[in-house]
Each structure stands twice: as C-alpha cells, then as structure tokens.
Amino acid sequence: MEHSNSVTATGDSWNGGGDQPLRASYGKMMMWFFIVSDALTFSAFIAAYGFSRYKFIETWPIADEVFTHVPFFHGNYPMYYVAFMTFVLIMSSVTMVLAVDAGHKMKQSKVVFYMFLTIIGGLIFVGSQAWEWATFIRGDFGALETKGGRILQFVDSSAGERMAISSFAVDIPTERANHTRQSGIWFTEGESMTSFSLAEVKAGFEANDNILIRTEQINEEGEKTILSREESLGRLTQAVRVVEGANLIRNEYGSRLFADFFFFITGFHGFHVFSGVVINIIIFFNVLMGTYEKRGHYEMVEKVGLYWHFVDLVWVFVFTFFYLV
Amino acid sequence: MAHEHKLSIFRGLVTFQNNIQKIWGVLIFLSIVTTLEVALGIIKPSILTDYYLFGIKRINWIFIILTIVKAYYIAWDFMHLRDEKASLRRTIVWTPFFLVSYLVFLLLIEATYIYEVFKNSFLAWNF
Numbered sequence: 001m002e003h004s005n006s007v008t009a010t011g012d013s014w015n016g017g018g019d020q021p022l023r024a025s026y027g028k029m030m031m032w033f034f035i036v037s038d039a040l041t042f043s044a045f046i047a048a049y050g051f052s053r054y055k056f057i058e059t060w061p062i063a064d065e066v067f068t069h070v071p072f073f074h075g076n077y078p079m080y081y082v083a084f085m086t087f088v089l090i091m092s093s094v095t096m097v098l099a100v101d102a103g104h105k106m107k108q109s110k111v112v113f114y115m116f117l118t119i120i121g122g123l124i125f126v127g128s129q130a131w132e133w134a135t136f137i138r139g140d141f142g143a144l145e146t147k148g149g150r151i152l153q154f155v156d157s158s159a160g161e162r163m164a165i166s167s168f169a170v171d172i173p174t175e176r177a178n179h180t181r182q183s184g185i186w187f188t189e190g191e192s193m194t195s196f197s198l199a200e201v202k203a204g205f206e207a208n209d210n211i212l213i214r215t216e217q218i219n220e221e222g223e224k225t226i227l228s229r230e231e232s233l234g235r236l237t238q239a240v241r242v243v244e245g246a247n248l249i250r251n252e253y254g255s256r257l258f259a260d261f262f263f264f265i266t267g268f269h270g271f272h273v274f275s276g277v278v279i280n281i282i283i284f285f286n287v288l289m290g291t292y293e294k295r296g297h298y299e300m301v302e303k304v305g306l307y308w309h310f311v312d313l314v315w316v317f318v319f320t321f322f323y324l325v
Numbered sequence: 326m327a328h329e330h331k332l333s334i335f336r337g338l339v340t341f342q343n344n345i346q347k348i349w350g351v352l353i354f355l356s357i358v359t360t361l362e363v364a365l366g367i368i369k370p371s372i373l374t375d376y377y378l379f380g381i382k383r384i385n386w387i388f389i390i391l392t393i394v395k396a397y398y399i400a401w402d403f404m405h406l407r408d409e410k411a412s413l414r415r416t417i418v419w420t421p422f423f424l425v426s427y428l429v430f431l432l433l434i435e436a437t438y439i440y441e442v443f444k445n446s447f448l449a450w451n452f
Binding site for chain 2: 022023024032035036039040043044047048050051052053054055056057058064078079080083086087090091093094096097098100101222302305306309310312313316317319320323324325
C-alpha cells in the first residue's frame with residue numbers, strides 16, 4: 001500500500017478490509033466523523049456566547065479584568081496564566097504527534113515516553129483549569145447587585161484602582177443567620193452568607209468619600225464607566241444584595257451569562273481534556289503491554305492523537321473568544 | 326510500508342528534513358503566534374482598538390485571523406491533514422466551515438437587533 005496510514009488489510013474487518021474510502025481506514029474515518037460533529041457542537045456553544053455578548057455588548061465583562069491571577073503570585077497579571085495553559089496544551093500536542101511518529105517507525109519505548117509526557121501535559125492543563133475555576137468562583141473584590149440584576153463595583157477615586165468590599169465595609173454587630181432547610185420549609189434554603197451584609201457595605205461606602213461606584217456600562221474608551229460621588233450614592237440605594245465570586249446565578253464580575261458560559265464552555269472543554277487523558281492512559285498501558293507491537297501497527301495511537309489534537313484545536317478557539325476578543 | 330509526509334510549510338517556503346523536525350518547526354511557529362496574541366492583548370495598541378472594520382475592532386480581526394492560522398497548522402501538520410487525500414481534507418474542513426459561518430452570521434445579526442431593541446425601544450429591562 002502506498003498511502004501514509006498504516007492499516008493492514010487483514011480481511012476480517014467490516015468490509016473485508018479492502019475498501020478504504022478517501023484512503024482513510026475505518027477507524028480513522030470514524031474518528032474524523034466524531035471530530036467534525038464535536039467541532040460543530042463547540043462552534044454552537046461559542047456562537048451562542050457570541051450571541052449573548054452582542055446582545056449585551058455595552059455591559060459585557062472585560063476578560064482581562066476578570067482573569068488576572070497567577071498561582072503563587074500576588075498582583076495583577078492578566079492573561080499570563082491562560083497563555084501558559086495554552087502553551088502546555090500545544091506542547092502536549094507536540095509530544096503526542098512525536099508519539100505518533102515514533103509509532104510509525106515501530107519504536108515502542110519512544111511511544112511510551114512521548115505518551116507519558118502527553119499525559120503529564122494533559123494533567124497540568126486540567127489542574128490549571130480547576131485552579132482557574134476555583135479562583136473565579138471565590139471572586140476578587142466583591143460587588144453589590146441591584147434589583148434589576150446589575151452589578152455595582154467599587155473604585156478608589158484617588159488611586160483609580162478597584163476596591164475590595166472587605167477593605168471598607170464597617171463591622172455592624174448583628175445577629176445574621178442563614179436560612180437552612182432545618183429552620184423552615186424543608187425545600188427552601190437561603191443563599192450562602194457573604195462575608196459582609198449589605199448594610200455593612202453601605203455604611204462603609206457612606207463613611208469613605210473616596211469610594212466611587214463602577215457600573216457595567218462600557219464607555220467610548222472601552223472601559224467601565226465610573227460614576228461621580230453623588231451618582232454613586234444615588235445608585236447605592238438600588239442595591240439589594242452583596243455578591244462575592246461567581247456561580248451560575250450571581251456573578252460579581254458583571255453579566256451572569258458571562259459566568260454561565262465560562263462554566264459551560266471551559267467545563268465542556270475541560271471534560272474533553274479529562275476524557276482525553278483517560279483514553280491516553282489506556283492506550284499508554286496498551287503500548288506498554290506491546291498490544292500494538294503484536295498488531296503490527298500503531299494506528300490506535302494515531303487515532304487517539306487525532307482526538308488529542310482536536311482538544312488542543314478547540315482550546316485555541318476558546319482562548320481567543322473567551323480571553324482575547 | 327512507506328510513511329511519506331509532506332515536509333514543506335508556508336507554501337514551500339520552509340522545507341524540513343524529516344517529520345520530527347517539521348513538528349518542532351510548527352511548534353516554534355505556533356508559540357510565536359500565541360506570544361504575539363498575548364502581547365497584543367496586554368498592550369492593546371490604540372491604533373488597533375479604536376478602529377472598526379465591518380463592525381469588529383481591528384485588534385479582534387487580528388486575533389480571529391491568527392486563531393485560524395493556528396488552527397490551520399494544528400490540523401494540517403499535527404493531525405496530518407496535509408498528508409491526507411484532498412477530498413477527505415475538504416470534507417472535513419468545508420462542511421463545518423459553511424455551517425458555522427451560517428450560524429454565526431445569523432446569531433450575531435439577531436443579537437445586534439435585540440441589542441438595538443433594548444437600547445432604543447420603550448422597554449424597561451434595567452429597573
């Protein structure tokens with residue numbers, strides 16, 4: 001056979017082993033079918049993200065201001081960590097393609113080595129994503145939410161920097177109790193309690209003249225609008241609750257849809273990476289046991305490789321549309 | 326069994342000695358593109374952020390184009406589409422391309438319309 005993939009026609013496959021439509025073996029063709037359909041699924045999610053973003057184009061959170069943390073470092077480092085994650089995933093794609101190449105040359109020990117590195121890369125990526133989620137859920141500065149569901153954030157007018165609610169909220173000693181299922185109707189419970197009550201944040205705001213409110217509205221310079229002190233005090237009366245961090249219902253960074261799409265799209269992608277790592281581990285042990293030496297070709301490594309590269313490919317798009325654009 | 330790989334990238338501008346060398350070459354190229362994207366995203370030069378082309382900021386056009394460039398090299402060299410038959414390659418690439426362009430086009434137009442409604446009509450959504 002003169003073509004590049006390495007299937008051996010044994011005569012016992014579904015079609016007798018002879019036919020190879022488009023010169024791709026059955027297994028590879030099916031992997032491509034899966035990848036194309038999965039690509040359409042991801043595209044639909046990202047297109048839906050675009051839809052919601054265009055719908056709320058003037059109030060959408062700015063990703064640089066949301067993802068600013070790097071593990072073990074304090075301070076404001078937008079994007080560095082995501083760039084690192086992207087690099088890890090591309091790197092693990094490279095080790096995967098090196099494993100495929102070694103497989104073509106029937107070098108078992110090299111395939112083992114490169115598969116191992118690929119799995120490590122995948123684990124680093126999934127771990128980073130878990131950290132990213134945890135940071136996002138925990139939140140940064142805290143904010144207030146108005147009756148209409150808008151988010152009010154706080155800025156120090158002298159320094160021009162964001163202010164955490166914990167840095168100015170006063171301590172009003174009151175009895176705050178969370179409504180639990182035990183204490184009332186069994187099927188309802190209160191939201192988990194924030195570290196400061198609305199009254200405490202409001203009192204702290206009124207006591208400090210240098211604090212201004214930052215709204216979700218994006219101005220002509222592409223930055224969030226900061227209200228004057230009078231407007232801020234007026235807006236403060238509309239606040240109904242304190243929001244810390246993000247979940248599927250509340251989001252201190254701005255639009256709730258942003259958090260929903262973040263969890264959904266990066267979660268779906270992270271699930272793909274996780275599945276990829278599991279499949280890679282299975283194939284890794286098959287390679288170790290010499291399954292493909294006996295079979296006479298390493299096409300299975302190539303098929304898993306296709307899936308792994310696809311996961312990388314999707315991340316390239318998620319990175320652009322979630323973090324850059 | 327021969328395993329030929331096409332070893333030229335950039336339309337034959339760069340030709341590698343063997344497949345492994347090509348893989349590292351593509352990695353270097355992808356890293357440069359990613360670094361460029363991140364640098365642009367951090368610096369945000371105003372010449373790129375202040376001007377729009379077809380309703381999208383110039384800088385975002387750059388990001389989208391660079392993303393497609395990266396996707397191209399991942400698919401062509403890591404997923405070996407360069408070595409597949411042209412008919413298989415076209416089936417894989419153009420089918421999603423048309424479907425996704427169609428979907429994105431419709432959704433963004435619709436979203437822009439809803440944005441206008443929220444903005445200009447007598448509708449209280451921020452109460």
